[in-house]
Amino acid sequence: MSRLFTPFEQRALTLRNRLVVAPMCQYSAVDGVPNDWHLVHLGSRAVGGAGAIIAEASAVSAEGRISPADTGLWNDRQAEAWSRITRFVGSQGTVPGVQLAHAGRKASTAPPWLGGIAVTPDDGGWTPVAPSAVAFSETSPVPRALETSELRNVVDDFACAAWRAQAAGFQIAEIHAAHGYLLHQFLSPLSNHRTDEYGGSFENRTRLLLEVIDAVRKVWPERLPLWLRVSATDWLEGGWDIEESIELARIVKQRGIDLVDVSSGGVALGAKIPLHAGYQVPFASRIRREAGIATGAVGLITKSDHAETIVEEGDSDVVLIARELLRDPYFPRRAAKELSGELHGPEQYLRAW
Secondary structure (H helix, E strand, C coil), X not given: CCHHHCCEEECCEEECCCEEECCCCCCCCEXXXXXXXXXXXXXXXXXXXXXXXXXXXXXXXXXXXXXXCCCECCCHHHHHHHHHHHHHHHHCCCXXXXXXXXXXXXXXXXXXXXXXXXXXXXXXXXXXXXXXXXXXXXXXXXXXXXCHHHHHHHHHHHHHHHHHHHHCCCCEEEEEECCCCHHHHHXXXXXXXXXXXXXXXXXXXXXXXXXXXXXXXXHCCCCCCEXXXXXXXXXXXXXXXXXXXXXXXXXXXXXXXXXXXXXXXXXXXXXXXXXXXXXXXXXXXXXXXXXXXXXXXXXXXXXXXXXXXXXXXXXXXXXXXXXXHHHCCCHHHHHXXXXXXXXXCCHHHHXXX
């Protein structure tokens, strides 16, 4: 039997297979509230047979949105809207998950198809916050450096968002500490120039993330898994690297993280990334092997046999697919047929399979 189509168990949860829809921002919400677009977008991928879906980066506070069109989980209205989506996703045999995020200095930007430029306060944007008053690029606004006393609010925002996520019916919560967003900004020396207890040493740069993990794990049900997305390397000299990622993984395993979703880059421009199919898989493999924690592999994985090999060879426990699932929401069903894996239902579609 295909290894990719064997169940994956964590805590009291079982995924029917090891294909997971990676978080993909849709930039289609109003006031952080998901709508019919999100229901159909995520629902179609549940019908397509994924083992789990991690809904897009959802802001833990209004200022934590990447764009004014991001979804959120900072109020009950948003949680109520999400609950309709999680019910449908779950009804199709797919586990609903969500990524909890704060964009930090990369906040208040326009959707990519509008150029991704900064949105000023006069146009409905806001002043981004960050570990240090260092802009992401020459065209980005200089963020306001967070005061040490404000970091408790950030931690509380993540915890409250996790509580709402559980109330909304999500069964996996993923803390976003990758791609140059706020928690990654604290991890990387390229963006964190602080001189207080949240900057400088590895211990200090990881402090905020560990506080967030502890706070989220307290409110997130013990029976449900908690995942962490990291950028394994910044791909730049002097930045966060794979060795630090492995050490972080060892630490977070002891604090209740069940799986590390391994991506890379995003904190600074100018990185030379060797893009090819599965280019981040070696990072997931090393973290899994050297930290002894479950991992997810992601990054230009588009072929069913490639995904099968990644899991079969023990490089990761699950494979997260993004853009290929935009092109083909039914990729898991096609992969099951190609790999002789089992994937039942929905009954309405049986004549096609």
